[in-house]
Amino acid sequence: MLAFVAAVLFGIAFLINATETSTDVIFSPTSLMLFGLALLALHVAGVGTGWSSSVRRGRRR
Numbered sequence: 001m002l003a004f005v006a007a008v009l010f011g012i013a014f015l016i017n018a019t020e021t022s023t024d025v026i027f028s029p030t031s032l033m034l035f036g037l038a039l040l041a042l043h044v045a046g047v048g049t050g051w052s053s054s055v056r057r058g059r060r061r
Contacts, residue, residue: 002043009036 013032016023025031042048 002039002048006036006039006043009033009039 009032013029013036015021016027016032017029
Protein backbone atom coordinates (compact mmCIF):
# COMPACT_ATOMS: atom_id res chain seq x y z
CA MET A 1 0.00 0.00 0.00
CA LEU A 2 2.81 2.40 0.84
CA ALA A 3 4.43 1.68 -2.52
CA PHE A 4 1.24 2.67 -4.34
CA VAL A 5 1.07 5.96 -2.43
CA ALA A 6 4.74 6.57 -3.24
CA ALA A 7 4.06 5.92 -6.94
CA VAL A 8 1.20 8.43 -6.90
CA LEU A 9 3.41 11.03 -5.23
CA PHE A 10 6.14 10.45 -7.83
CA GLY A 11 3.55 10.93 -10.58
CA ILE A 12 2.27 14.18 -9.07
CA ALA A 13 5.83 15.44 -8.63
CA PHE A 14 6.60 14.59 -12.25
CA LEU A 15 3.51 16.45 -13.49
CA ILE A 16 4.35 19.52 -11.41
CA ASN A 17 7.91 19.46 -12.68
CA ALA A 18 6.94 18.82 -16.33
CA THR A 19 4.37 21.61 -16.45
CA GLU A 20 6.64 23.96 -14.49
CA THR A 21 3.76 24.89 -12.22
CA SER A 22 4.70 27.21 -9.39
CA THR A 23 3.56 25.76 -6.08
CA ASP A 24 4.19 26.31 -2.39
CA VAL A 25 7.25 24.93 -0.68
CA ILE A 26 5.28 21.97 0.73
CA PHE A 27 4.08 20.83 -2.69
CA SER A 28 7.32 21.35 -4.60
CA PRO A 29 8.45 18.41 -6.76
CA THR A 30 11.52 17.88 -4.59
CA SER A 31 9.56 17.63 -1.34
CA LEU A 32 7.01 15.28 -2.93
CA MET A 33 9.79 13.06 -4.26
CA LEU A 34 11.48 12.96 -0.86
CA PHE A 35 8.20 12.05 0.83
CA GLY A 36 7.66 9.34 -1.79
CA LEU A 37 11.15 7.98 -1.15
CA ALA A 38 10.42 7.87 2.58
CA LEU A 39 7.22 5.91 1.94
CA LEU A 40 9.07 3.57 -0.39
CA ALA A 41 11.74 2.99 2.26
CA LEU A 42 9.04 2.15 4.81
CA HIS A 43 7.50 -0.31 2.35
CA VAL A 44 10.84 -2.03 1.75
CA ALA A 45 11.45 -2.17 5.52
CA GLY A 46 8.17 -4.05 5.93
CA VAL A 47 6.11 -1.42 7.70
CA GLY A 48 2.39 -1.91 7.15
CA THR A 49 2.57 -5.45 5.82
CA GLY A 50 0.64 -6.96 8.72
CA TRP A 51 0.68 -10.51 10.00
CA SER A 52 -1.57 -12.09 7.38
CA SER A 53 1.27 -12.94 5.01
CA SER A 54 3.17 -15.04 7.54
CA VAL A 55 0.19 -16.86 9.05
CA ARG A 56 -0.89 -20.07 7.33
CA ARG A 57 -4.58 -20.53 7.07
CA GLY A 58 -6.17 -23.93 6.77
CA ARG A 59 -6.71 -27.18 8.60
CA ARG A 60 -4.07 -28.79 10.73
CA ARG A 61 -3.32 -32.39 10.00
